Amino acid sequence: MFIFSDLSRAVIDGDTEQVKSLTQEAIETGISPQEILDKGLLSGMDEVGKLFQAQEMFIPELMISAEALNAGLDMIKPLFAEESKSNKKKVVIGTVQGDVHDIGKSLVSLMLGSKGFQVNDLGIDVSPADFVSAAKASGAQCVAMSAMLTTTMPVMKKTIDALLENGLRDKVAVIVGGAPVTREFAERIGADGYAPDYLTAVETVEKLLSNFDE
Numbered sequence: 001m002f003i004f005s006d007l008s009r010a011v012i013d014g015d016t017e018q019v020k021s022l023t024q025e026a027i028e029t030g031i032s033p034q035e036i037l038d039k040g041l042l043s044g045m046d047e048v049g050k051l052f053q054a055q056e057m058f059i060p061e062l063m064i065s066a067e068a069l070n071a072g073l074d075m076i077k078p079l080f081a082e083e084s085k086s087n088k089k090k091v092v093i094g095t096v097q098g099d100v101h102d103i104g105k106s107l108v109s110l111m112l113g114s115k116g117f118q119v120n121d122l123g124i125d126v127s128p129a130d131f132v133s134a135a136k137a138s139g140a141q142c143v144a145m146s147a148m149l150t151t152t153m154p155v156m157k158k159t160i161d162a163l164l165e166n167g168l169r170d171k172v173a174v175i176v177g178g179a180p181v182t183r184e185f186a187e188r189i190g191a192d193g194y195a196p197d198y199l200t201a202v203e204t205v206e207k208l209l210s211n212f213d214e
């Protein structure tokens with residue numbers, strides 16, 4: 001469908017107004033929020049990643065594309081929330097210290113919320129101490145960490161160590177993700193789960209927490 005390629009193009013161009021009007025049009029046409037996201041907004045960001053890698057796009061343009069994507073995302077968020085069914089399990093989520101990438105983390109957060117999890121999204125640049133205090137304060141059953149840089153991946157291990165030092169490690173399931181993170185890395189640092197995308201992330205958290213009482 002043309003609307004998907006137009007939407008991707010608008011993300012690549014960082015044209016927020018165009019993203020908004022095409023997203024609105026897609027919603028009105030009855031296209032599912034998931035398709036708008038995957039085939040339009042995220043496929044545009046995929047292309048942005050490739051152009052950046054090829055040095056055909058630079059940081060300021062990336063930021064403008066991210067803003068445009070987020071404008072579309074804000075419009076489809078309520079459509080995901082409509083599917084929600086309440087469950088009392090709590091998840092603390094954030095992008096680790098030193099890392100400001102938040103699109104993937106926010107998607108995982110959104111999807112968990114739409115499946116009824118109580119999500120405490122700590123945002124970006126979250127220190128191990130902040131993960132620990134948020135998990136403690138909310139009595140969360142799960143800590144979910146995102147890292148997009150090879151240089152910030154070690155903070156995931158530091159956070160797991162901090163959970164252990166604070167007596168929380170056996171009370172929370174830890175799940176990790178982000179483009180450079182692999183299942184092998186997750187196992188190596190002692191995480192309980194790993195997922196490559198937002199859909200698998202939700203399935204994995206559901207599986208991990210199925211043993212916890214509500």
Ligand code: B12
Pocket residue numbers: 042045048049050052053059060062063066098099100101102103104105107108144145146147148149150151175176177178179180194195196197198199201
């Ligand atoms: C947009 C972007 C930015 C934007 C971020 C804006 C924002 N608000 O997030 C800006 C411009 C700020 C940025 C900055 C930088 N970036 Co950048 N950025 C990207 C880019 C193009 C897209 C990332 C993205 O949003 N993808 C779309 C989302 C939906 O995908 P995702 O994040 O992978 O998330 C999915 C999965 O990974 C998973 N997931 C994510 N989190 C979690 C968490 C859990 C718990 C689970 C289970 C799953 C999960 O589910 C998500 C949804 O399906 C990537 C390219 C790429 N290929 O990833 C580079 C990239 C990540 N950036 C990179 C770099 C180098 C940088 C900078 C260091 C550049 C610089 N010289 O300044 C800075 C670092 C700033 C910092 N301290 O964090 C490199 C990282 C290389 C590496 N391996 O270390 C990449 C890979 C580009 C490249 N090829 O070189 N960046």
